[in-house]
Amino acid sequence: MQKLTIYEVARRADxxxxxxxxxxxxxxxxxxxxxxxxxxxxAELGYVPNVLARGLASSRHGVIGLVFxxxxxxxxxxxxxxxxxSDEVIRGAERAARATGYAFLIMATHGSGxxxxxxTVGGRVDGLVVLARSLADPDLAELAQRVPVVLLAxxxxxxxxxxxxxxxxxxxxxxxxxxxxxxxxxxxIFAGGPTDSPDARARFAGFRTAVxxxxxxAPARPAVRGDFSEAGGHHVAxxxxxxxxxxxxxxxxxDQIALGLAADLAAAGVAVPGEVAVTGFDDIQLARLxxxxxxxxxxxxxxxxxxxxxxxxxxxxGDEARPRAEVLPTTLVVRVSCGCPxxxxxxxxxxxxxxx
Amino acid sequence: MQKLTIYEVARRADxxxxxxxxxxxxxxxxxxxxxxxxxxxxAELGYVPNVLARGLASSRHGVIGLVFxxxxxxxxxxxxxxxxxSDEVIRGAERAARATGYAFLIMATHGSGxxxxxxTVGGRVDGLVVLARSLADPDLAELAQRVPVVLLAxxxxxxxxxxxxxxxxxxxxxxxxxxxxxxxxxxxIFAGGPTDSPDARARFAGFRTAVxxxxxxAPARPAVRGDFSEAGGHHVAxxxxxxxxxxxxxxxxxDQIALGLAADLAAAGVAVPGEVAVTGFDDIQLARLxxxxxxxxxxxxxxxxxxxxxxxxxxxxGDEARPRAEVLPTTLVVRVSCGCPxxxxxxxxxxxxxxx
DNA sequence: GCGCAGCCTGCAAGCGCTTGCAGTCGGCTT
DNA sequence: AAGCCGACTGCAAGCGCTTGCAGGCTGCGC
Numbered sequence: 001m002q003k004l005t006i007y008e009v010a011r012r013a014d015x016x017x018x019x020x021x022x023x024x025x026x027x028x029x030x031x032x033x034x035x036x037x038x039x040x041x042x043a044e045l046g047y048v049p050n051v052l053a054r055g056l057a058s059s060r061h062g063v064i065g066l067v068f069x070x071x072x073x074x075x076x077x078x079x080x081x082x083x084x085x086s087d088e089v090i091r092g093a094e095r096a097a098r099a100t101g102y103a104f105l106i107m108a109t110h111g112s113g114x115x116x117x118x119x120t121v122g123g124r125v126d127g128l129v130v131l132a133r134s135l136a137d138p139d140l141a142e143l144a145q146r147v148p149v150v151l152l153a154x155x156x157x158x159x160x161x162x163x164x165x166x167x168x169x170x171x172x173x174x175x176x177x178x179x180x181x182x183x184x185x186x187x188x189i190f191a192g193g194p195t196d197s198p199d200a201r202a203r204f205a206g207f208r209t210a211v212x213x214x215x216x217x218a219p220a221r222p223a224v225r226g227d228f229s230e231a232g233g234h235h236v237a238x239x240x241x242x243x244x245x246x247x248x249x250x251x252x253x254x255d256q257i258a259l260g261l262a263a264d265l266a267a268a269g270v271a272v273p274g275e276v277a278v279t280g281f282d283d284i285q286l287a288r289l290x291x292x293x294x295x296x297x298x299x300x301x302x303x304x305x306x307x308x309x310x311x312x313x314x315x316x317x318g319d320e321a322r323p324r325a326e327v328l329p330t331t332l333v334v335r336v337s338c339g340c341p342x343x344x345x346x347x348x349x350x351x352x353x354x355x356x
Numbered sequence: 357m358q359k360l361t362i363y364e365v366a367r368r369a370d371x372x373x374x375x376x377x378x379x380x381x382x383x384x385x386x387x388x389x390x391x392x393x394x395x396x397x398x399a400e401l402g403y404v405p406n407v408l409a410r411g412l413a414s415s416r417h418g419v420i421g422l423v424f425x426x427x428x429x430x431x432x433x434x435x436x437x438x439x440x441x442s443d444e445v446i447r448g449a450e451r452a453a454r455a456t457g458y459a460f461l462i463m464a465t466h467g468s469g470x471x472x473x474x475x476t477v478g479g480r481v482d483g484l485v486v487l488a489r490s491l492a493d494p495d496l497a498e499l500a501q502r503v504p505v506v507l508l509a510x511x512x513x514x515x516x517x518x519x520x521x522x523x524x525x526x527x528x529x530x531x532x533x534x535x536x537x538x539x540x541x542x543x544x545i546f547a548g549g550p551t552d553s554p555d556a557r558a559r560f561a562g563f564r565t566a567v568x569x570x571x572x573x574a575p576a577r578p579a580v581r582g583d584f585s586e587a588g589g590h591h592v593a594x595x596x597x598x599x600x601x602x603x604x605x606x607x608x609x610x611d612q613i614a615l616g617l618a619a620d621l622a623a624a625g626v627a628v629p630g631e632v633a634v635t636g637f638d639d640i641q642l643a644r645l646x647x648x649x650x651x652x653x654x655x656x657x658x659x660x661x662x663x664x665x666x667x668x669x670x671x672x673x674g675d676e677a678r679p680r681a682e683v684l685p686t687t688l689v690v691r692v693s694c695g696c697p698x699x700x701x702x703x704x705x706x707x708x709x710x711x712x
Numbered sequence: 713g714c715g716c717a718g719c720c721t722g723c724a725a726g727c728g729c730t731t732g733c734a735g736t737c738g739g740c741t742t
Numbered sequence: 743a744a745g746c747c748g749a750c751t752g753c754a755a756g757c758g759c760t761t762g763c764a765g766g767c768t769g770c771g772c
Contacts (some may be wrong), residue, residue: 005759017722057761058383087446094463108447259645289645291647350696374729414730
């Protein structure tokens with residue numbers, strides 16, 4: 001199969017390549033009869049336009065990109081600390097891009113090398129979604145002036161770019177209120193994430209608001225900190241177990257911390273949620289299946305990804321709007337780890353009526 | 357910032373664009389002094405070659421693509437049946453591609469529309485990794501003659517393409533043997549996946565081998581079937597609970613089935629693994645955190661993705677080799693759901709020595 | 713019957729970079 | 743000193759498609 005170009009199609013349909021091009025792009029100004037001939041030729045030949053040539057001529061890639069942080073140590077195959085969060089966002093974004101005919105490129109960043117990576121990907125896409133903390137500020141800035149960028153969950157730092165985030169503060173407030181009001185716990189502490197994470201800060205702020213609203217003194221900073229990973233949870237657990245007295249409930253900065261923490265508490269003989277209640281944030285899949293099922297705050301991860309792509313497309317459409325910031329709602333998901341009854345934690349369809 | 361082309365760099369360095377091009381590609385035949393000047397100009401200007409033009413001229417994309425099945429119903433936001441498997445493979449492949457300077461494109465397929473999708477992505481990449489069952493055979497065939505394809509876990513159907521898969525049969529045999537020999541269970545059954553899945557078939561074959569080797573009659577087909585999803589597990593559970601007698605152990609086709617199944621059994625009052633032991637396959641992250649932690653067979657998912665990319669690159673390098681099939685080893689991961697003691701199921705670092 | 717607005721068409725000029733090829737030059741071999 | 747060779751250089755021809763523009767036709771108003 002030798003190369004099949006627009007010339008071949010034009011010859012076959014007995015028209016000029018201009019007309020073929022116009023038909024293929026759905027542009028007006030081509031007589032119906034001729035349009036038919038072109039379409040027929042395209043079908044017979046199985047012609048697919050060369051995206052490279054098309055892109056070069058129109059200076060459009062037809063590709064949306066997404067940059068996410070790869071927190072794993074690339075030298076190990078452990079892989080278990082994966083940010084499931086990114087995977088969900090990626091899926092949502094991919095779907096949104098595909099639905100509008102764009103191809104979807106992803107690139108993970110791992111600490112250094114961000115500059116090169118940003119250049120590589122920057123020149124290949126029409127627009128870029130950048131997940132929080134996957135790129136250093138200067139790299140991001142350089143990238144942003146080459147191509148439209150939408151920042152996801154980044155605590156609005158870069159100027160001139162659109163932002164999308166989840167309502168971290170509201171979610172943290174809701175889960176803390178649940179602990180405080182529904183359960184009536186008194187001694188509730190916050191086990192935070194990295195200091196430089198805007199998400200972590202916003203969640204802590206929500207926690208403080210709830211505590212203050214309950215008429216209690218709100219701490220100035222998280223009682224403990226740890227990475228947004230299971231290892232971070234282990235670290236937090238160690239810190240807490242070292243104390244003279246255990247808190248009644250712990251609001252963790254995210255699900256991974258909560259899971260690692262809960263596992264260690266249980267292993268140390270502390271009943272969860274009996275003695276210490278634990279809540280998470282994100283609602284990753286593990287949260288639902290963990291033991292006990294984790295009470296957490298759901299972030300609409302796929303939707304976040306999809307909204308980022310949507311904003312990008314709007315900007316590409318050219319409406320030269322000023323930077324926008326969109327905040328998607330989060331929802332409290334009550335399961336067991338807060339002390340609530342297990343009811344419905346794990347769906348049990350038609351398991352009833354067992355005839356044994 | 358107006359557009360910056362190779363001409364600008366050439367002028368700045370006072371050379372021809374040919375030389376700039378050669379320097380940028382690291383080709384020989386450019387005097388050292390001149391090479392320096394070019395590099396300096398590139399750095400000062402912050403020049404980044406236009407990938408579209410480069411691609412058009414050299415007919416190379418610099419992009420590796422991956423097509424995976426999106427089993428979710430795109431109209432819901434549920435997202436919980438996600439194939440974690442794909443996510444891991446994607447990460448592994450992305451990393452391998454990035455490490456060799458290639459950009460990485462992903463595209464999900466969802467039932468129909470595969471043809472269009474295949475065309476879209478086929479024209480944008482230098483090589484493609486296709487996960488099992490994401491594309492119909494004819495679409496795959498068409499795609500394969502446009503661009504090099506490596507099939508992952510597809511039970512070698514397409515001719516002329518490379519294949520990579522995990523040792524499904526060996527893994528299933530190992531886990532079944534564990535149940536049969538270590539635990540001495542007699543009544544062990546296989547709860548399979550979809551009939552058309554090569555993976556499911558290979559696993560069942562391994563199961564049969566082990567059963568036969570233990571001197572027991574091997575069934576001709578799986579005792580029950582279900583999708584490779586949690587819902588499939590629920591279905592399997594319902595089937596099994598409907599029987600007059602429960603089996604002593606169930607070898608599930610994959611982790612999701614095992615998890616859904618185990619949850620329903622437990623909800624129906626059947627002790628797992630006390631009354632019925634359950635094992636999975638894949639070793640997705642959920643398997644480790646589930647309750648009880650799932651004994652399963654580990655597939656090197658990231659490595660599978662990475663190997664696919666590696667094969668693709670070798671083929672692109674031009675060694676015109678005949679199609680190869682690579683099988684990566686799987687490993688038995690013993691946790692609790694088979695009846696083994698919990699020891700080490702959840703790592704408990706420094707949780708000891710609690711001073712309370 | 714004539715003029716003009718529209719609608720179609722195809723021409724041709726790029727888009728920015730790669731690469732085969734011919735030409736230039738200094739240095740060495742005879 | 744003439745001839746050659748090899749290392750460099752830059753020219754120019756694409757790669758395949760988009761698109762502004764000018765020209766040709768048709769139909770309608772006057």
